[in-house]
Structure formats: structure tokens, C-alpha cells
Amino acid sequence: MTRVLNFYILRRHIAGLLMALSAALILVLVSDLVDLSGRIADGVQSAPPVLVMALLHAPSILSETLPFIVLLGSLAAFLRLARTSELVVIRAAGLSVWRILQMPVLGALVLGCLAFAVWNPIAASTLSRYEVLKSRHFDGQESQLSISAEGLWLRQADADGQTVINASRASPYGDELIGVLIFEFDTDGVLDRRISARRAVLTPGAWQVEQARIWQMDSAGAFAMVHGVDRETVIVPTDLTTSRILESFADPQELSFWNLQEFIETLESSGFSSTRHRLYMQTELAQPLMFVAMVLIAAGFSMRHVRFGSVGVRILLCVIAGFGIFFLSDFTKALGSAGTIPVIVAAWVPPIAALLLATSLLLHLEDG
Known part of the structure; x- marks a missing residue:
């Protein structure tokens, strides 16, 4: 019975993530198409394939927003379970919050590993092609x-x-x-x-x-x-x-995760600083932990019985918490890129801080 329940929760969680990913993809494509069309109106070197460029650019933008997509997708999934009173029934059966979140957390870990192992190389390849087209059609030149x-x-x-x-x-x-x-x-x-x-x-x-x-x-x-x-x-x-x-250096996002280490060694042997690329690699490695933290934060704000007037407040607080984590992440990345703090600290402090916040929320939910 527990196994069936675990896979049911996982299925609902995956549905929420796919819904959030689809919404984000549509938003990214529309905004990119508007931006590229506006550039055409301003005059370009030659007519660019706008739709192709938008599709090529989308994976890299989604890659940057994946943690937020995980947060919103998890929030939608857990709120749906709470709204249908399924969470109440599951809790009444004697399952703790930690048992309920077992499969979503495991799924987040797997998704985080796939993000840097599979999605990252795809996004890097499409972004490289996008930059070539952008330089050719809008800038009139290619990388120097x-x-x-x-x-x-x-x-x-x-x-x-x-x-x-x-x-x-x-x-x-x-x-x-x-x-x-x-x-x-x-x-x-x-x-x-x-x-x-x-x-x-x-x-x-x-x-x-x-x-x-x-x-x-x-x-x-x-x-x-x-x-x-x-x-x-x-x-x-x-x-x-x-x-x-x-x-003009290759942006870290244009390099496959599997080629980053080799490029870092080449940069250093040529005398250039590799801080930006090492920071990017560590940030990618920290993705699984960040995804887990996003799932737990969403659970902390949504796994309560739905009461009239409280859902909107919880959604708002969850989104604010997510933006706070991303602000912290950008802040530590800026410090890491400048060499003010070690690269390891800059990459791993935000997901660890998010995980601590999520754990405290769930402890309050479970024991408070």
C-alpha cells in the first residue's frame, strides 16, 4: 500500500513539474519572439530565423530558472493534494511529512543530476548555435x-x-x-x-x-x-x-558540463583566470541539493489543510522565499566571481541555506 501511495505522490509531483515547465517554456518563447521581432524592426544585417533562434535560446534560459520551476511545480502539486484533502487522509493513515516527501525528494535528486548531466550539454549546444546566429544577423560579426x-x-x-x-x-x-x-x-x-x-x-x-x-x-x-x-x-x-x-571568451553556459574541466585547464595554462567557469561548474554540481531544497520549501508552505483565505498568502510567502534564495545565490556568485569568497562557498552556500530553511519549516509543520 505504501509503495502504491509513494508512486501516486510522485506521479502528482511530476505532473506539477511538467505543468510549471510548460508554462515557463511558453513564457520564454513569447518574450524571446517579442524581443527578436523588436530587433528586426530596428534594422538588422539580414533577416534572421526568429522562431529557430527563440527555440535555440529557450533551453539555456530554462536551465537558469529550473530551481524556480521546481519550486512552483512542487507548490502546485502539494496544493492540489491539500485542496482535495488527500494530504489529510494520508496524514490520518499515520504517515509523517518525511515519509510523504520521500519520493518527491528522490525525484528532485534524480532531476538535479539529469539537469547537469543531460540538460546542460543540450542547452550549451543550442546556446552556442543561437549566439552564432545572433552575431551573424544582429551584430554583423562572429566571435573574435x-x-x-x-x-x-x-x-x-x-x-x-x-x-x-x-x-x-x-x-x-x-x-x-x-x-x-x-x-x-x-x-x-x-x-x-x-x-x-x-x-x-x-x-x-x-x-x-x-x-x-x-x-x-x-x-x-x-x-x-x-x-x-x-x-x-x-x-x-x-x-x-x-x-x-x-x-569574447566562451560563456560557461556555452560549454557542456563534461567539457568544462578541460576548458578550465586550458584557460589556466593560457594565463587567464578560470574563476567564472569553476564557479559555474560547482553551481551545476549543487543543482540536486538546490532542487531538493525547493521541493521541501514548497512542501513547508503548502502541506497544511486548506483554509479559506490562507492559500494565497502561503503562495506569496513561498514565492518570496524562492526569490530570497535566488537573490542570495546571485549575491554569492558575484562575490565568488570577484574572488572575494572561495568558489566552493559561493556555489554551495545558497542550496545549503535553502535546505536549512526548508527543514525548519517542515519541523514546525510536523511538530508545531
Whole structure:
């Protein structure tokens, strides 16, 4: 009997979660379509596939709001059980709150694991494709920076052609490159000049390339060295800034959870800070605990007998508690990204705090 009851509660809980997820998906798609359509009205480089872009963007937005979806879905499921007096009957049969929540909590743990193991790679893939389309149709350009095992790659274009810069390492803010190779292409895409240097420093409007060797293409189409290491500093014009370089990094959300560790190691070996990516990975790992906390908070505000006029207040208090947890999460993430507190603390304090709040609510419900 208990087994049948557990699966019945789990089924009702899953129904509530699916209802909340469907509502969130519709809201996200509508808001994204309105936003993208507004950009079209302002004028774009070319006509974008708006519906496709909205669908590609939706998984990443839903990924950010999954804890809140779990909270609202659980609240809807438990309120429905309370409204039909099923909770009263279950409690009268001698089952405690903890026994009733056994399957929803287990389901939240499984859902949290699936969120970073399965949903995250899907959302990362679709977001990457969305960003490519967005850059192509709205910004008129694609990413200017990439990092691989071969080092850092920068691309910049102007009226005279295109310049590609490769560096083995960089300073944490991207304003100094070490072990530099610069390839300059003309407007036809033909390689015109190559520069090899020990160091390049970013100044307003230009790269100052120090101790440069320069190879220039001659009339026969062959490269010949025209300057050696004693050459004065070479100036390579650029419109890049340190902020634009750092913003061009792959957003953590565009990386699959399973590729994060490798990218973090590549970032660190290139000289850049990996704090943002390490924080994102720890936050993803903390998702199961956060989901459990959301289920318990929803239960704490909804698993009482429905009385006239009290349901709306409890829903409001539950939503306020959820926003409070998300505010705390954003606050600790900001501190973690700035290096003020350790990444582990920034990622794990919000779900632990939410779990403590939920436990206190349920203890009051059970024993108070």
C-alpha cells in the first residue's frame, strides 16, 4: 500500500513539474519572439530565423530558472493534494511529512543530476548555435576570440583586411600576450605579412609588438624576412579592448558540463583566470541539493489543510522565499566571481541555506 501511495505522490509531483515547465517554456518563447521581432524592426544585417533562434535560446534560459520551476511545480502539486484533502487522509493513515516527501525528494535528486548531466550539454549546444546566429544577423560579426591547446587566437578586421593573432599565453586581463604570431591578410584573404614576437602589449587603438621578426611577401609570392629581433616596436592597429577580449571568451553556459574541466585547464595554462567557469561548474554540481531544497520549501508552505483565505498568502510567502534564495545565490556568485569568497562557498552556500530553511519549516509543520 505504501509503495502504491509513494508512486501516486510522485506521479502528482511530476505532473506539477511538467505543468510549471510548460508554462515557463511558453513564457520564454513569447518574450524571446517579442524581443527578436523588436530587433528586426530596428534594422538588422539580414533577416534572421526568429522562431529557430527563440527555440535555440529557450533551453539555456530554462536551465537558469529550473530551481524556480521546481519550486512552483512542487507548490502546485502539494496544493492540489491539500485542496482535495488527500494530504489529510494520508496524514490520518499515520504517515509523517518525511515519509510523504520521500519520493518527491528522490525525484528532485534524480532531476538535479539529469539537469547537469543531460540538460546542460543540450542547452550549451543550442546556446552556442543561437549566439552564432545572433552575431551573424544582429551584430554583423562572429566571435573574435578562441582558446585551444595551441593557445589564444584573436581575429580583427578593418578596411585593409584581416589580422589573426596567436599567442601561447596571456595576462589575466588579456592586455599582454606572450609568444606572439601575427598573420596579416589583405582584402582578398591572401596572407601578406607575418610577424613573430616575444611580447605584444595592448594600448588604446593598437598592439605594441616588441622584439619582432617580420616576414613580407615579395613579388614572387615568397616570404622573406625584412626585420630581425632588433627591430623597434611594431604597431599593429586594433579596435579591441581588454573588456571586449574578456567578453569574447566562451560563456560557461556555452560549454557542456563534461567539457568544462578541460576548458578550465586550458584557460589556466593560457594565463587567464578560470574563476567564472569553476564557479559555474560547482553551481551545476549543487543543482540536486538546490532542487531538493525547493521541493521541501514548497512542501513547508503548502502541506497544511486548506483554509479559506490562507492559500494565497502561503503562495506569496513561498514565492518570496524562492526569490530570497535566488537573490542570495546571485549575491554569492558575484562575490565568488570577484574572488572575494572561495568558489566552493559561493556555489554551495545558497542550496545549503535553502535546505536549512526548508527543514525548519517542515519541523514546525510536523511538530508545531
